[in-house]
Amino acid sequence: MRLITNTNIIVDDFELAKDYKLDTFIHFLTHFHQDHWQGMTPLWNYGKIYCSKITKQFILNKFPKIERIVSLDMNHIYYLNLKTQDLTDRIENEFTIEVALFSANHIPGSTMFLFRGYMGTILHTGDFRYNKSMITQNPILFPQYQSIQIDELIFDNTYCDPMFNFPTADIVAQQMIKIIENNIKKRVLIAMGALGKEVIVMEICKYFKTKIIVIEEKYNQLIASSTENMNLFTTDRKGYFIEIIKRSHREQIISQYLEEAKENFICINTDFLMQSHRDPDGINYMVPYSLHSNYQEMRTFVNAIKPAILKKLVIPYENFAEYRRKVRINPVKGFQGYLKRLKTNGESGYSTLIRECTDFTKISKNYTKWMTETKFRGLMEQLGVQLEPDRKNRKRKVDQVMPKPTIKQCIRELEKQYIYSKKPEKVESLEDISNRLKATNNNQQITKFLKKPQQIEDVECKNDEEEIYNIIQEYLHFHDNDA
Ligand SMILES: [Zn+2]
Incomplete structure (x- = not known):
């Protein structure tokens, strides 16, 4: 989550807005x-959403009712009026800024965002896997291969440590081909987590002239992302030998195969970044494949940009709540903290990048001129942003445009997905689910429903309907996708 400094733009956060006016x-x-669209709900309508065309398809695939999504092309400069939230065809006033999208080479549709205007020049990389063309084929960010001056670079620091030296995708593909050739005539399961890693398997299938088996959910996602070569994918499990399985289903599927003494098989895992080619046990093989940049790639990119300020994108999970509580929308304290940090010499990969790949002397006046409390407050007033969040705003009924499912329907849905589903993942008991829900909300009603689903019809729940509905919706959406 990032508020773009001194603007009313939020990147990758759909929760914060719920405490503010629409x-x-x-x-x-x-x-x-x-982990980037978290907070979005089926009728989310707290503000316009801008993204790439493919990302828009993904959103609509999951939440077909969301309106006001504007898709933008890559490598094109747009003008955005921060007051009206609309695109315009020219700079209309002080609050019209330039926006451009560049491919982040992370998953289909993933982008970096460049924002330039009265507040300076800010580049947000999103999650990204570096490749050379980001520099050589980007005339907006690198005219004549020289980066434009970036005041603030918010970069994907997921593997920001020299110990992460995993190879590029082509090398990993070669490693996988070799593993499969050494296990010829065996079934090949490829365990992967989030969407985006299918590309590498496509290379392998072209090599072996076969199709990739995927589950229906993934197949639909691939269609939504306008994946080229869809003919390489199939949901038909017979007649083909390479199959993508969910990382979270790995253990279950492997023990199932072992128990049923099925045909010979191997499982290639793609997430072990520091253990390239660990000794195989005859079944499990590991290849170090990541959709994020390794440390050297990260360093090459940051060094090519030479920003004045370097900010991390990823906040450690354990610090996140604290970060959310403190940050609010005021960047002035953070800026002062950064100035102090420049004087110290930390030891982490991040500190090394700050020391070696940034140049604070190049910071623009546009950026620094807002960095006092008075200036900042005046600016936010002009943009119509209240400074303190107000939890009362959460009570509003934004999502009431269409008839809501009844509690009964919600519970049925919950049961369908988590109790009676034939998914090979660990099935939670009603009690587990009820305890989880209780952890976020102390509502006795929920416990009642979940412990005795057969009595649903008897329970009176008018007052809490809205609240329970929201909790369940949140719960369902939180658990039905890999991060
Ligand atoms: Zn990602």
């Missing part, structure tokens, strides 16, 4: 991984 913020989504 249309306080303009939303940008870098890509459709769940």
Whole structure:
């Protein structure tokens, strides 16, 4: 989650806006991984959403009722009026800024965002896997291969440590081909997590002239992302030998295969980044494949940009709640903290990048001129952003445009997905689910429903209907996708 400094733009966060008046913020989504679109609900309508065409398809595939999503082309400069939240064809006033999208080479539709205007020049990479063309084929960001001056670079620091030296995708593809050749005539399961890694398997299938088996959910996602070569994918499990399985289903599927003494098989895991080619046990093989940049790639990119300020995108999970609580929307304190940090010499990969790949002396006046409390407050007033969040705003009924499902329907849906489903993942008991829900809300009603689903019809729940509905919706959407 990032508020773009001194604007009303939020990148990859759909939760914060719920504590503010409608249309306080303009939303940008870098890509459709769940930890980035978290907070979005089926009728989410807290502000306009800008993203790439493919990301828009993904959103609509999951939430067909969301309106006000604007898709933008890559490598094109757009003008965005921060007051009206609309695109315009020219700079209309002080609050019209330039926006451009560049491919982030992370998953289909993933982008970086460039924002340039009265507040300076800010580049948000989103999650990205570096490749050379980001520099050589980007005349907006690198005219004549020289980066434009970036005041603030918010970069994907997922593997920001020299110990992460995993190879490029082509090398990993070669490693996988070799593993499969050494296990010829065996079934090949390829365990992967989030959407985006299918590309590498396509290379392998072209090599072996076969199709890739995927589950229906993934097949539909691939169609939504306008994947080229869809003919390489199939949901038909017979007649083909390479199959993508969900990382979370891996253990279950493997033990199933072993128990049923099925045909010979191997399982290639793609997430072990520091253990390239660990000794195989005859079944499990590991290849170090990542959709994020390794440390050297990250360094090459940041060094080519030479920003004045370098900010991390990924906040460690354990610090996230604290970060959310503190940050609010005021960037002035953060800026002062960064100035202090420049004087110290930390030891982390991030500190090294700040020391070696940034140049604070190049910071623009446009950026620094807002960095006092008075200036900042005046600016936010002009943009119509209240400074303090107000939880009362959450009570409003934004999502009431269409008839809501009844509690009974919600519970049925919950049961369908988690109790009676034949998914090979660990099935939670009603009690587990009820305890989880209780952890977020102390509502006794929920416990009643979930413990005794057969009595649903008897329970009176008018007062809490809205609240329970929201919790369940949130719960369902939180759990039905890999991050
Ligand atoms: Zn991602």
